Amino acid sequence: MKELALITGASSGIGYDMAIELASRSWDIIVVARREDQLNQLKSEIESKFQTKVYVWPMDVTIDSNIDELQAKIKKNKMFVSVLINNAGFGSSGYFHTLDMDREINMIDLNIKALVKLCHIFSQKMVENKRGNILNVGSVAAFQPGPGMSTYFASKAFVLHFSEGLNEELSKFGVKCSCLCPGTTKTEFFDVAQAMDLEASPIPSMKSSDVAKIAIEGIEQKRVVIIPGLFNQLMAFSIRLIPRWIVRKFVKFLLLRRANIE
Numbered sequence: 001m002k003e004l005a006l007i008t009g010a011s012s013g014i015g016y017d018m019a020i021e022l023a024s025r026s027w028d029i030i031v032v033a034r035r036e037d038q039l040n041q042l043k044s045e046i047e048s049k050f051q052t053k054v055y056v057w058p059m060d061v062t063i064d065s066n067i068d069e070l071q072a073k074i075k076k077n078k079m080f081v082s083v084l085i086n087n088a089g090f091g092s093s094g095y096f097h098t099l100d101m102d103r104e105i106n107m108i109d110l111n112i113k114a115l116v117k118l119c120h121i122f123s124q125k126m127v128e129n130k131r132g133n134i135l136n137v138g139s140v141a142a143f144q145p146g147p148g149m150s151t152y153f154a155s156k157a158f159v160l161h162f163s164e165g166l167n168e169e170l171s172k173f174g175v176k177c178s179c180l181c182p183g184t185t186k187t188e189f190f191d192v193a194q195a196m197d198l199e200a201s202p203i204p205s206m207k208s209s210d211v212a213k214i215a216i217e218g219i220e221q222k223r224v225v226i227i228p229g230l231f232n233q234l235m236a237f238s239i240r241l242i243p244r245w246i247v248r249k250f251v252k253f254l255l256l257r258r259a260n261i262e
């Protein structure tokens with residue numbers, strides 16, 4: 001049985017860098033995303049630097065039949081995925097009632113449905129083998145409502161709560177589930193979310209390579225909630241002490257006013 005890691009959304013940003021971090025620790029990796037050329041570029045970069053194998057499996061994980069094929073391929077190749085990283089995700093910005101509904105539903109399909117399905121499939125084998133790590137990528141958005149990005153923030157709140165719940169269920173079987181909650185990170189995210197103004201806001205941005213390193217170290221240290229960067233940790237903590245109505249107004253100011261969405 002070949003033991004390896006699987007990362008979704010590895011064609012750019014934090015997922016790309018987490019693949020490099022894992023490869024530097026000698027992990028063989030299955031990399032998943034829709035853009036095959038970007039995944040092949042990652043494979044060349046990793047295989048030229050490290051003695052590890054990268055399997056490029058391009059697919060859209062929101063399509064149920066693709067997940068079924070992925071599962072069948074893993075079985076056929078006698079692979080055991082002992083590290084699962086559910087990183088693929090995207091956001092949208094603007095007044096919810098003006099946004100494209102199909103895109104909002106597709107976001108829920110990716111950020112929530114695909115993540116839940118993959119956790120279900122791979123946690124079963126991990127429990128059987130009495131070991132494994134799941135890392136679900138949430139966001140600091142998980143800690144409060146997000147007027148101006150309401151669906152995205154709510155999807156990440158799901159990811160955080162689901163991951164913490166799973167961790168408590170799975171730990172007695174030797175399996176850990178962590179949630180990575182990055183703050184603003186320089187990736188293609190803001191371009192995809194059509195929220196470039198937010199990236200340019202005074203909130204400090206982190207490099208995706210730094211976030212990726214903290215994420216993989218967090219798994220090694222068996223941390224359940226991993227928040228990269230002191231600023232983001234302080235934000236996530238202080239939000240608990242502030243009345244919710246103030247938090248809502250503050251986030252509304254940041255997301256709608258600052259981004260000139262009025």
Ligand SMILES: NC(=O)c1ccc[n+]([C@@H]2O[C@H](COP(=O)([O-])OP(=O)(O)OC[C@H]3O[C@@H](n4cnc5c(N)ncnc54)[C@H](OP(=O)(O)O)[C@@H]3O)[C@@H](O)[C@H]2O)c1
Pocket residue numbers: 008009010011012013014015032033034035036038059060061062087088089090091110137138139140181182183184185186187188189190192208
């Ligand atoms: N950047 C930030 O400030 C920030 C902050 C907090 C949390 N996050 C979270 O971090 C994660 C990674 O985002 P990122 O910042 O690295 O942005 P990114 O560079 O846009 O990466 C998103 C990844 O998801 C993949 N993806 C999108 N739709 C997919 C689908 N249907 N099937 C398979 N893969 C899909 C993309 O690849 P393809 O387009 O090739 O499919 C890409 O590899 C996301 O979950 C995001 O919500 C980001």
